[in-house]
Amino acid sequence: MADMQGDRHWDENHSRSFLDYGRYFVPERERQIDIIADLIPAAPGGLMVELCCGEGLLSRALLERFPDCRVLALDGSERMREQAQKTCSDHGSRLTTAAFDLADRDWRSFSEPPQAIVSSLAIHHLDGRQKQMLFADVAAALRPGGVFVVADIVRPRSAAGLAIAARQWDEAVRSRSLAIDGDLAAFAEFNRLGWNYFRNPDGEPIDKPSSLAEQLAWLAEAGFTAVDCAWLFAGHAIFSGRKPDVAGQA
Numbered sequence: 126m127a128d129m130q131g132d133r134h135w136d137e138n139h140s141r142s143f144l145d146y147g148r149y150f151v152p153e154r155e156r157q158i159d160i161i162a163d164l165i166p167a168a169p170g171g172l173m174v175e176l177c178c179g180e181g182l183l184s185r186a187l188l189e190r191f192p193d194c195r196v197l198a199l200d201g202s203e204r205m206r207e208q209a210q211k212t213c214s215d216h217g218s219r220l221t222t223a224a225f226d227l228a229d230r231d232w233r234s235f236s237e238p239p240q241a242i243v244s245s246l247a248i249h250h251l252d253g254r255q256k257q258m259l260f261a262d263v264a265a266a267l268r269p270g271g272v273f274v275v276a277d278i279v280r281p282r283s284a285a286g287l288a289i290a291a292r293q294w295d296e297a298v299r300s301r302s303l304a305i306d307g308d309l310a311a312f313a314e315f316n317r318l319g320w321n322y323f324r325n326p327d328g329e330p331i332d333k334p335s336s337l338a339e340q341l342a343w344l345a346e347a348g349f350t351a352v353d354c355a356w357l358f359a360g361h362a363i364f365s366g367r368k369p370d371v372a373g374q375a
Contacts, residue, residue, distance in 0.1 A: 144180055144208060149311035150320055151246065152297035152359040157276050158183050160356050161243055162190045164274045164365045169193045171240035171268075177201070177227060177247030181209030181220075187243070188216040194240070199225040199232065228255055230262060238268030245276040249334035256335060260347040267368045273349065274365040278322055280334040281360065290360030291323035297359050323360050337362050 148154060161183060165173070170193045175184050178198035187196055198209050198220060206222040213220045225232045227247060242263050248256060263273050281287050295312075298321075302311040319325065322332050337354060341364060344352045349366025356363040 144204070146311060146314060147180070149298055149301045149305065150315055152294060152301075152361055154182075157245070157356065157361070157363060158186045160363050161245070161274050161276055162186050164355060164363070165191070165241045165243075165272055166270070167191060168240045168270075171195075172197065172235065172237050173241045173243065174235065174239045175199065176225075176242065176244035178209045178222070179205050179245070181205075181212035183243065183245055184209060184220060185213045185216065187241075188213060188219055195219045195221070197235070197239075198222045201226055227251065227259075230258070233259075233262040233266055235266060238266060238271065240268055240271045241274065242267060242271070243274045243276075247277070248275055249277050249279075250331060252333045253335050253339065256340065257343045257346070260340075260343050260349075264347040264349060264366075264368055269368055270370045271368045272365055273344070273368075274363065275340070276361065276363045278332075278334045278360050279337040279340065279357075279362045280326065281323075282336050282338075287323050287326055287360075291321055293359035294321050294323060294361075337364065340364065 151157070173187050173191070173194050174197045175187070176199055178184050178200045181198060184196045184198045187194060196219060198206070200206050200209065200222070201224060203224070206224065209222055210217065210220065228251060248259065251259060260273070267273065281290055298315045299309065299312045302309050305311070315321065322329070322334065337357070341352050341354065344364070344366040348368070350369055352366040354362055354364040
């Protein structure tokens with residue numbers, strides 16, 4: 126799971142920061158990973174693709190949950206790809222990592238249609254039009270019956286919603302900092318880095334989260350069925366859609 130909050134450009138120093146602090150900064154991280162996996166139907170021997178794999182925690186969970194699957198883990202950071210390979214070392218024969226740029230379109234066709242394409246904390250770096258293009262391209266790439274699962278920050282449409290998301294995210298990081306280390310050092314770093322998007326939603330051009338309602342509509346427009354949100358907390362949502370088994374049928 127990878128994120129790029131707080132800076133205009135991603136580099137390997139940011140990768141290092143996320144590797145150090147991601148376990149604190151991602152609300153209910155373990156629960157999110159479980160929910161993403163729960164939304165994927167089992168299929169023998171299929172390909173799954175993770176967009177922006179980060180350190181490989183989600184890819185490892187998929188490899189463990191689906192012992193016959195293979196995972197293609199894509200990330201633009203060499204450091205992240207190296208860490209993902211280490212994280213998934215027990216399943217290395219079923220994992221392939223590759224460099225990519227999420228905004229480009231040249232990676233959006235595969236040697237075989239994936240049964241699932243997943244992404245965590247990455248798509249909010251695309252603007253609305255880019256998200257719509259991505260959703261359509263993913264729908265075209267998936268095999269019939271395949272699923273697209275997204276975990277990401279989403280922008281509330283009201284000031285009250287932004288305030289609630291900001292407060293919940295602060296509370297989540299504070300709680301994880303205490304639970305993991307018994308102190309608030311990680312929470313202090315969260316604040317120092319300005320990681321909480323909802324505290325200053327228009328302050329960082331690299332962050333372009335869309336509303337949940339917009340993205341659910343775009344999934345439906347791309348042809349997905351069973352479009353739904355499975356989880357929402359602290360401005361973070363998990364939502365998904367399924368490619369029909371036969372054109373025009375769920």
